[in-house]
Amino acid sequence: MAIVPYTHTTEFDAHLPLLIIGAGACGLVAALKAREAGIELAVLERDALPRGSTAMSQGFIPAAGTRFQKALEVEDSPSLMAEDIQRKNGFEADQAIVERLAEQSGPTVEWLADDHGVPFELVEGFLYPGHRRLRMHATPRRTGEELMGALLNAAERAGVDMLTQARVEDLHVDEAQRVRGVTITRPDGSRERIGCDALILACNGYGGNAELVKRHIPSLKEALYYGHEGNQGDALLWGEAMGASTKDLAACQGHGSLATPHQILISWALMMQGGMQVNVLGERFSNEHGGYSEQAANVLAQPEGVAWNIFDGRIHENALEFEDYRNAFEAGAIRAFDTLDAMANCLDLPLAALETAVDDMHRHARTQTPDTFGRVFEPANLLSPPYYAVRVTGALFHTQGGLEVNTQARVLDTQGRMLPNLFAGGGAARGVSGAGDSGYLSGNGLLSAVVLGAVAGQSAAALLQATEHEA
Template sequence: VQTLAEQSASAIDFLDSIGAHLSDVGKAGGASTNRSHRPVDEAGKILSVGSYLVPIFEQAAKDNNVTFYMETEATEILMNEGTAVGVKASSADTDYTINAKAVILATGGFGGNLEMVESYKPELKGYVTTNASTITGDGIKMAEAVGANLVDMAEIQIHPTVVQSNGALITESLRGDGAILVNNEGNRFTNEVLTRDVVSANIIAEEGSAAWLIVDQKMFDDSNVIQGYVNKGYMLKGDTVADLAKVMEVDEAALQATLDNWVAMVKAGEDKDFGRDDLATVKYDLSTAPYYAVKIAPGVHHTMGGVEINTNTEVMNASGEVIPGLYAAGEVTGGVHGGNRLGGNAVADIIVFGRIAGQNAATYTTK
């Protein structure tokens, strides 16, 4: 955790050096202040951090002569006398044996493998997932097969705001900017920027175990992300509060009172209902019609457990010893985020520990 925190600023500098500029800083759930970095376009509109970063990473890798094997599954870590020396992989028409002086696992978690999720946390049976169907824990299983120790495997995070029909994630940054959550009666029921587990539990406690997230036209105008949600049909639109209440099928008077109260509290800088301590600095007060709302409920989002590493990103075995030549970074690892990852820290994780893994693996190969 100390490594993650102390190297987070230099991670932002590194991203700048490859043309990835996370120039906007907002607030994510559980944070005490604005510290979640995200990109904006030339007009200043907020962009999705993942779809922004990945093409830049891909180009930077290609610029450094990295070879990609697409639609190719790694199946086994090759070992020689206890040292990682490559991987086996296969595609539809070719089997590969790739010999290497070091191996870095950056294969993600297992949030897309709902059977594996359920095996470690049975109470999550039946939940949808925000993860791609390919995020199935294969890297964790391969590492375990060569003696890696696994830690925190039952620590699986649910995200509060997920579209239940398809697992689409409604980003937490909207709530940090001023979006609110209301229940099926049209009333606010929680501090929207508490940690993800708490907000999720509060949603589950409401009737139908679901809620609505509401934004206004000003938020829509400033965010390509929200515009994307609307274009994909996730959000319902109301030209007035009355219109929004009708499409949401909630009480108009209750919703109007909720929004009026929110506008007043943001203006006063104090949340008298649920104690949000950031109202003096939220960017939007939801006073500008039309309005947009999306029905959400919690879904499986991030697996905090995985392969144990040290601060050099070397993979550890069950005896607390380093497995030579084997490194890991990102969600494939465990022990970084504890029981409840703070919003935004996954990006910090992959950059900080990804750089450490690359640097240390490169040094190792020259020994």
């Protein structure tokens, strides 16, 4: 991956006004917005079948003030959502970006539903940590794979040109830091140069680059990476080479509930509805309501780097709503027990420790006092037999730091000036999760991908139209 100096003798095999690198949620939404404005473009995707990190997620997009919320009498607002985001990250994110994403979240979700047929519905039943309102919007199967399918169908209907198996190797950049085009390589080794007037980086972060993870997120250097292998930090490296500003590179989304060895995501809804996590000593070790991102490091710090999610039949029935959970159940990752004694014997956990953990939950529920870790237990959510368990580990899902952008998704240099024609969104851009792993609010990843992707597509279209008008 390199920045190649552009000269007037540089020749391109083709030229398009707009190029978008990456066909995940960010790139596809950006393309839909730009096509809506009449811009000719192409999305460049390294894989044969576009999937990206979006397909590996649960596909939940937080949005405030939508008609889906109003239909279920959920009162929410962009200002409340922005406050929730900032409270979770310790007010470390760019306030203007947070406000822009919150304000545009509702209109973007409704636009995708109404204009492009994405079958969103509001996820009910529980609040994810840090959210004070029900605002997660998802497709019926609750999977990122289904969301990706809907976006790909929308892109096809909109006439978005997509070049798959087209790995971008180089950016051609002139002395004014204007991107003039890219070089792509094909699986057979052939190379093509495509010129452009604007470029959107939608190729996610650097979670798949072990060296960069070790450098920027040392606490998760040993964590299993549960993201797309193509997230090698290309956007970050290109941007740095062009003098772009980078922010919050230690920020990330981890997850403390990845079934092992099955490598299937287990929804954090289990914890929010009353479940608990214990280590191999049968002991709880944290506040499970603190957040699933920071829980990744908590789980990895336990003996053997694993934990058991303990829950009950009520929670199990609710969790069957999630396709990932059903897959884990069918794969044998989920185990059921009539008693704690049976669970202890089967899982080789100390019975006394398990009984103490459950007794403590009941005691704190009766007195409505927080436990040692600060968690408050609701009487209605106390565990009762039959019990269920699944062995999990901590994982790194994706990074949240990246290139600094303004509210138009324009990439900024280290002096705060806009680069002439470079845009970024999703994992390629600085997110709204603060500076570490504890600032991630559920849904921040797809919020930045989808909403900032829409902003990038609209902004790039406006720049191109203004340039054309001036010419």
